[in-house]
Amino acid sequence: MSFALLVPLLPLLTAFMVAVGNDESRRARTQLAAFPIGAAFCGAIATLYIVATQGPISIRFYDPASMVSLTFPIGFYIDRLSAVMMVLISGVGTVIYAYSVGYMYQDPHEPRYLSLIGIGTFVLLCMVSSANLMMLFLFWQLLSYLLYLLAHNHGHAATLHGAFRTFTVLRVGDVAFLAGVVLAHTLYGTLEFRELFTRAAETPVTLSPLPGWEISGPTAVTLLLFIGGMSKSAQVPLHFWLPRSLYAPTPVHALLHAGIINAGGFLINRLAPLFGLSSTTLHVAFVVGTLTAVLGATMMLAQNDIKKTLGFSTIGQMGYMIMECGLGAFSLAVFHLIAHGLFKATVFLNCGNVIHKARQEPHVPHADPQEEEEHFSPLTWSTGFVTTLAIPLAILLVTHGILRIPLLESQGTVIFLFFIWLTSSQAILTLTRLRAIASWKVSSAMLVTLLFVVFVYLFAVESFTAFLYPDPAEVASYFQAAHLPKWLFEGLVLMATVMTVLSWCYLYMRAHGRTIRIPGRVSRWVEGGRNGSYVLFMNRLYADELYQQLGRTVMRILHRFDKRERGWSR
Known part of the structure; x- marks a missing residue:
């Protein structure tokens, strides 16, 4: 079923068509480039049908047994989970690209932006159809770089700062993800999904990171991988990069909130047999997801900016999704992921319309002339x-x-x-x-x-x-x-x-x-607590200020150690 390769490759054709050419033909090229990404959506539907009726599709380009330059195979493995995600990503990507052609019209950086939309769709499709854990990690890394580039307007100081903050926070999760990949290969000798699951289930491994403290191999691996999922899916306390990225164009957030930020839920489902071997990791996911869902929804209610409101809504929904994974309801988490991706992409694109109209008409959004009735039935x-x-x-x-x-x-x-x-x-x-x-x-x-x-x-x-x-x-x-x-x-x-x-x-x-x-x-205490809570959540729990203070403290400590080492060397 080699035609399945066209599904991730067609968005690359879209990026190539937009990027190559002169300015005179730019409008025609951007409109014509919508067809390859639309064809990828049709191909994803066909792939889903074939996988559902005939079984998984496995495509290999390289086997480590025949070469020694790499130690992991390169290829694609498309099962039902991958096929469902491919349909979601390509469908949402098609709608977002078609919307962006009109939304970003006359923007001087439109070709670069639309090319990145095509490349982002390609990377997402490759990630969900990766043949092994190492390939999944590589495309996971590329998503972190793309989130930095998709901020688009790096000439704007706040946008550049938000993009850098996003890149930095995602590095933390990516380092933990890489550590989990290395540990999985060290313990089980493979990164192939099915072999990894089988060996982890059949070969109990116990680690002792500290004297008197023992942890099972699946728990150690899944906890590290879960930290990677926390950063990408904006889970508390690694959630603060998302509000800082809201300066990017609205269609970027439609793609981010409908596809990229769902990566944590996909990761847990892709590795469900491994996560199912660790009750500890599932309980941690339940606690983190519940906390994120509550705090995200509460902070959303205290915002007065439409994009920040939608951003914190996504944080709460991602917490809801991770909580479902922590309860063992993996399929329900995927269902939630798909439903959230569809409606949040739609809401963000409509948000772009509202922002565009508000810039043209000072009275948008229009106030309802009819007062709300006080009668309660x-x-x-x-x-x-x-x-x-x-x-x-x-x-x-x-x-x-x-x-x-x-x-x-x-x-x-x-x-x-x-x-x-x-x-x-x-x-x-x-x-x-x-x-x-x-x-x-x-x-x-x-x-x-x-x-x-x-x-x-x-x-x-x-x-x-x-x-x-x-x-x-x-x-x-x-x-x-x-x-x-x-x-x-x-x-x-x-x-x-x-x-x-x-x-x-x-x-x-x-x-x-x-x-x-x-x-x-007591009434005064309640009123003061309510006002204080509103200010606290409106300012996003002062997470940015806390992390900045923590960063300055760490730098001062490192500076003192550096001065001591220089004094000793003398």
Whole structure:
């Protein structure tokens, strides 16, 4: 199936067509160059069909047995996960390129920018179809360089500073990634995915980095690789590069937030059999992902810039995705990755339209001339309360108590139900803001939303899981590896339940002009804490200032050591 090679190579043709030529034919060339990248999308769909019906495609250009210049084979391995990612990347890349042709029109650096879009799509396609861990790392490295180049306008001081900050932070993750690759080869003697998984499962290895501290080989390797995924997917505390990169053109962020930043989720899924051997790494991923999801969403609510709002939204969504991986729900993380990539690319491209119109019309975005109605419908509140609390509780009691299905003994099943519940609750809470529409229509929309979310998640659970991970025993092993302590799991479910109940109570009381009576001193503390928290999250937890202070402290320490060594040498 050598035609599959055309899928990553066609975006290179797009870059070549844009870059080569004179200025007189530039407009025609940029428009014509959209066809190769569009053809790559069609080829990715065909590749997905072939892989789904006939099995994985393996293409090798070089075997280390025949040459001694390199120690790892070069080629492509396209399985179902790779094929799905190729369709997403090429499809989003096609839309972004076509949009950029008009958006960047008359920009003096348009050819370089559009060429980088084609090269970026090529690198992403090669990364997701890499034949081994070393090839994946090499293309992973190229993505870090591309993020620096895609900042585009390096003549602008803030843009250049943000690009340099991005490049520096990603270097930290890339060093950890490389250390994980070296350690994997040292322990298991191979970087081929299938051989690596087999040897890691069949050959238990224990390391002792410090006296009295032992760590398994899969845990050591996956923790290092996970740090690489943290940096690329903007996980706390390596998230602060993303807000600094927002000076780049809006289509760049459509590609970044729809494709490049999903690399962490793809990495964990590509190495799922290896991550499934380490409960420690999965628990770390769960903690990091949860923290990132909460902080990212909170910082998003405190921003007053449209691109920063979308940027922190992406950080929260990536935390959500990593959290799903930490719970062992790898296929659900891929489903989330695809859904987020599609809607975030669309939102960022529309954001470009809003920014363009705001520069031309001072009154954009237009204010709604109709004031929001203060009337609060009991029907709307009751429907939302029932659909987000009563119905899920009834389902749980019926399945566990009457039908004797041991739901509470299977964390994997509860995890899926948990995500269905939270997603539907968020959507239904949003619908309560529709005050100018008849309450029965809002209530109907709530019920339809609940059914839609349940159907989508069940589709993701059944069809998507069966497509990516057809072995039920493998899926069960991932959930077992990610199994949380009973007290922690029940505590998280209870906390989410209490928060949902309190949110509905707060919504009801605020709509009826009621408040909770608390002492004056406590009220002042609450008000001060709320204002302080808003300032803290608006300033992104002062992460930039903290890292700058840390950098200055490290430089002073190094300077003192340098002066001491010079004094001793004399």
